[in-house]
Amino acid sequence: MFLVPDSVGRFFHRMASPPHFYAFSGRLMPWLGVIFLLLVGAGLYGGLVLAPPDYQQGDSYRIIYIHVPSAWMSLFIYVMMAAAGVIGLVWRIKLAEIVAISSAPVGAAFTFIALVTGSLWGKPMWGTWWVWDARLTSELILLFLYLGVMALYSAIDDKRVASKAVAILALVGVVNIPVIHYSVEWWNTLHQGPTVTKMDKPSIHISMLVPLLTMAVAFKFYYLIAMLQRARTELLQRERNSQWLKKLLESEG
Numbered sequence: 031m032f033l034v035p036d037s038v039g040r041f042f043h044r045m046a047s048p049p050h051f052y053a054f055s056g057r058l059m060p061w062l063g064v065i066f067l068l069l070v071g072a073g074l075y076g077g078l079v080l081a082p083p084d085y086q087q088g089d090s091y092r093i094i095y096i097h098v099p100s101a102w103m104s105l106f107i108y109v110m111m112a113a114a115g116v117i118g119l120v121w122r123i124k125l126a127e128i129v130a131i132s133s134a135p136v137g138a139a140f141t142f143i144a145l146v147t148g149s150l151w152g153k154p155m156w157g158t159w160w161v162w163d164a165r166l167t168s169e170l171i172l173l174f175l176y177l178g179v180m181a182l183y184s185a186i187d188d189k190r191v192a193s194k195a196v197a198i199l200a201l202v203g204v205v206n207i208p209v210i211h212y213s214v215e216w217w218n219t220l221h222q223g224p225t226v227t228k229m230d231k232p233s234i235h236i237s238m239l240v241p242l243l244t245m246a247v248a249f250k251f252y253y254l255i256a257m258l259q260r261a262r263t264e265l266l267q268r269e270r271n272s273q274w275l276k277k278l279l280e281s282e283g
Contacts, residue, residue: 046123048265049274055258062255069248076241084238090154097147099246100140104172105207107137107253111179112204115197124268125261127193130200131183132260136253138176145169164213168206175203189268 044050077095084091111133118127148166149159160166179196186192234242269275 046125048125048269048272049278051125052262052265052278055262059255059258062251062258066248066251066255069244069251073241073244073248076244077238081238081241082235087155090151093147093151095241095245097144097151098242099249100147101144101169102246103249103253104137104141104144104169105210106250107133107140108172108175108200108203108207111137112197112200115193115200118193119197124190125265127190127197128261128264128268129257131179131193131196132257132264133253134176134179134183134196135260136256138173138180140249140253141169141173141176145173165210168210168213171206172203172210175199175206179203 045054073095078092081092083089111130114126114130114133117123118130145166148169152161153159179199182199183189183192183196186195266275
């Protein structure tokens with residue numbers, strides 16, 4: 031049986047406390063910002079300057095350094111949102127509910143960027159801005175799921191009830207994630223098959239792969255920054271009448 035170390039358990043138990051989460055996330059934000067800037071600077075320089083032109087697409091392929099990480103993040107954030115929703119639904123942890131709803135706008139933004147950059151890339155490659163193939167359609171459905179989560183949360187005044195409804199909707203929408211991921215293998219689409227995640231070796235040169243993976247990591251740090259900022263704001267709204275917040279405001283003058 032796998033046992034979680036006591037130190038790890040105590041850490042997550044403390045993180046479930048609103049005052050500790052607010053203080054810890056405030057200290058963490060500047061470091062996350064510095065790491066993000068370093069990674070995105072290195073990724074863009076490597077992808078736009080150091081990486082060679084593609085032998086077929088020329089320099090137009092360089093949009094992958096925004097498009098592909100954004101598409102990956104659209105899936106990653108939805109899974110994180112659904113997982114946080116389950117934690118809030120089962121264990122009724124307020125901060126898990128806050129993380130879930132705070133992730134939705136960030137995920138929607140990455141999904142929108144993936145769709146727009148995909149259209150910009152598709153026009154010169156496919157000769158059209160949009161086709162109703164499996165991956166594009168399922169990615170558009172993902173955007174609607176994000177927007178539906180945000181609309182549902184805003185429509186219900188009781189935020190604890192709203193969080194439960196959001197968690198259920200997020201869980202229902204999880205079925206779309208494998209559809210997006212495996213669509214190029216299940217159906218005949220205009221999208222190319224896997225290149226980075228092939229089990230034998232990626233079908234992309236290392237000089238192009240390293241900046242791509244660097245941008246993917248940078249976008250994850252951006253997600254943490256944006257989600258934590260929104261979570262801190264949401265927490266303040268929910269806890270506006272709490273004693274710890276009143277003491278915090280008094281201590282800060």
